[in-house]
Amino acid sequence: MNTLTANDAKRNFGELLLSAQREPVIISKNSKDTVVVMSMKDFEELEAMKVDYLKYCFESAKKDVDSGVVVDGATFLNSL
Template structure:
């Protein structure tokens, strides 16, 4: 993944957009990675994966509730 400073990204915004179409680009400010610029296609795929994972988590939790495979919250906190 390519990294640009915020100033370089500002000066070369058109190039940033072109590069982000090929792969995500990290933008750093004050020597810290701050944001990632990515193509709309990559963003939509990431959002779809997150949604699929959330659906899986909810389905798994529903199965646990239906089968009675639950843990008492107080007991769980105490075990930590």
């Protein structure tokens, strides 16, 4: 993954957009990685994966409830 400083990204915005179409680009500010610029296609795929994961979690939780594998709230909080 390519990394640019915020100033470089600002100066070369067109190049940043072209680079982000190929792979995500990290933008750093004050020597800290701050944001990632990515193509819309990559973003949509990431969002779809998050939705799929949430569906999996809900389906798994529903199976646990249906089979009686549950923990009451107080026990859960106490275990933390």
